[in-house]
Amino acid sequence: MRETIAIVGASLAGARAAEALRDSGFTGRVVLIGDEPDQPYDRPPLSKQVLTGEWDEDDIALVSPQDWDDLDVTVRLSTRAIGVDVSRRGLQLDDGSSLSYDGLIIATGARARTFATGTGPGVHVLRTLADAHRLGSALAESGQSIGIVGGGFIGSEVAYAAKALGNSVTVLERGPGPMAQVLGERVAVELAALQAAHDVDLRTDVAVSDVRPAAGDGRSRAEVVLGGGEVMRFDEVLVSIGAVPNVEWLASSALRVEGGLVCDESLFAADGVVGAGDVVRIVDGDGRLRHRIEHWTDSARQAEVAAANLLSGRENATKFGGLGYVWSDQFKVRIEVIGDPTAGTVVEDVPGNAEPAGTSWLFRYARGDETVAFVTIAQPKVALGIRRLATDPAALSRLRAKDVSLPA
Amino acid sequence: MKIEADLAACLAYGNCVAAAPDVYDLPDQKVEVLLPEPPPELQAAARKGVRRCPAKALRIVEEQA
Numbered sequence: 522m523r524e525t526i527a528i529v530g531a532s533l534a535g536a537r538a539a540e541a542l543r544d545s546g547f548t549g550r551v552v553l554i555g556d557e558p559d560q561p562y563d564r565p566p567l568s569k570q571v572l573t574g575e576w577d578e579d580d581i582a583l584v585s586p587q588d589w590d591d592l593d594v595t596v597r598l599s600t601r602a603i604g605v606d607v608s609r610r611g612l613q614l615d616d617g618s619s620l621s622y623d624g625l626i627i628a629t630g631a632r633a634r635t636f637a638t639g640t641g642p643g644v645h646v647l648r649t650l651a652d653a654h655r656l657g658s659a660l661a662e663s664g665q666s667i668g669i670v671g672g673g674f675i676g677s678e679v680a681y682a683a684k685a686l687g688n689s690v691t692v693l694e695r696g697p698g699p700m701a702q703v704l705g706e707r708v709a710v711e712l713a714a715l716q717a718a719h720d721v722d723l724r725t726d727v728a729v730s731d732v733r734p735a736a737g738d739g740r741s742r743a744e745v746v747l748g749g750g751e752v753m754r755f756d757e758v759l760v761s762i763g764a765v766p767n768v769e770w771l772a773s774s775a776l777r778v779e780g781g782l783v784c785d786e787s788l789f790a791a792d793g794v795v796g797a798g799d800v801v802r803i804v805d806g807d808g809r810l811r812h813r814i815e816h817w818t819d820s821a822r823q824a825e826v827a828a829a830n831l832l833s834g835r836e837n838a839t840k841f842g843g844l845g846y847v848w849s850d851q852f853k854v855r856i857e858v859i860g861d862p863t864a865g866t867v868v869e870d871v872p873g874n875a876e877p878a879g880t881s882w883l884f885r886y887a888r889g890d891e892t893v894a895f896v897t898i899a900q901p902k903v904a905l906g907i908r909r910l911a912t913d914p915a916a917l918s919r920l921r922a923k924d925v926s927l928p929a
Numbered sequence: 930m931k932i933e934a935d936l937a938a939c940l941a942y943g944n945c946v947a948a949a950p951d952v953y954d955l956p957d958q959k960v961e962v963l964l965p966e967p968p969p970e971l972q973a974a975a976r977k978g979v980r981r982c983p984a985k986a987l988r989i990v991e992e993q994a
Contacts, residue, residue, distance in 0.1 A: 544976060818944055818983070821981050905946060
């Protein structure tokens with residue numbers, strides 16, 4: 522019998538893991554299981570080009586039909602894994618069947634967080650292609666009032682798309698500014714200015730307790746209930762308040778689940794089981810749980826490491842390391858995040874040369890004497906220079922100690 | 930291995946340069962493949978550059994070149 526590796530989750534991490542298995546020379550059977558009906562697709566364009574109608578399904582396919590043939594992967598769509606027995610190496614699927622595996626890659630990702638009422642007429646989330654189609658049709662008619670609850674990455678990008686489609690946009694953010702939870706208050710101030718310059722009505726420090734479909738047949742289809750009980754009405758509302766890891770199906774397994782699938786630094790969750798992507802929560806060698814990473818480049822890199830480690834075995838595994846990288850395209854600028862800004866605070870802010878003044882920045886984050894992250898706004902060359910430096914381990918450690926001049 | 934770039938698709942994310950700085954560059958916000966037929970010791974990194982491109986602007990057109 523040929524060996525079988527099962528991959529649960531048919532999104533970026535799952536697709537990249539399948540490729541990485543073949544890249545590493547694995548010739549056994551690869552089965553990719555996904556609960557959505559679509560072939561693996563790319564999610565970042567959902568809040569940008571797909572929403573504005575510039576791109577369609579074909580543009581966001583993660584693997585071309587030709588490449589699927591070459592990969593020789595059995596893809597089972599609209600199929601959900603509902604349980605796993607890691608000692609007997611078997612998966613239970615929601616169509617009543619089971620699947621024996623020799624190695625398992627868990628990449629079930631995360632889903633959009635909602636308020637108690639969930640989604641409904643006029644109330645949207647954005648995580649899947651179906652969500653993007655629904656939200657895109659809702660935004661397509663210009664001149665509407667759009668409410669966006671949560672000014673993080675998705676909320677900010679959709680705010681821009683909704684403005685570009687000719688709507689008026691109100692962002693309700695619980696923190697001091699857009700993306701403040703990840704980037705901190707200093708950077709959020711600049712991002713608030715960016716939104717204001719694009720005529721977005723940004724309200725900060727706003728507590729929202731629920732979003733629900735509005736009663737009656739009026740144009741305003743959704744209402745937002747604020748912490749104090751006040752109700753705001755909008756034609757359409759996007760709830761973009763973060764994501765919840767898809768781990769419920771692992772509850773009765775022997776795997777450790779704690780705000781995600783807990784994996785060691787080599788991405789092993791158990792012998793013969795690795796994790797990759799948004800679902801993963803890495804536990805450090807000293808037992809400290811890191812926060813989950815929900816970003817494209819890290820998911821792709823984790824898939825590479827997880828697949829290679831599964832094949833090489835736990836004894837020969839390599840750790841998932843390197844600097845994280847995140848981008849966000851919004852309001853005609855690119856925001857780039859290198860490293861982990863939540864691990865420190867902004868200790869240096871350097872304005873760039875873009876006109877008008879104050880619209881481009883380099884921020885350095887440190888904890889103590891150690892640099893932990895850089896964030897740029899509209900400074901792609903600077904961001905690339907830092908990433909290029911960081912590919913050299915010696916230069917990276919000098920960069921961390923700021924014993925090196927930053928690329929101009 | 931032979932790599933081709935689709936300059937129209939490139940959105941200058943720089944993941945290719947971060948994966949394989951000897952193989953790729955982004956001189957003017959568009960990818961330049963410095964080594965379209967990378968030597969064996971750079972092929973694993975070059976492949977990562979292709980896989981990590983969020984814009985699907987890079988493609989391996991021949992495995993054995």
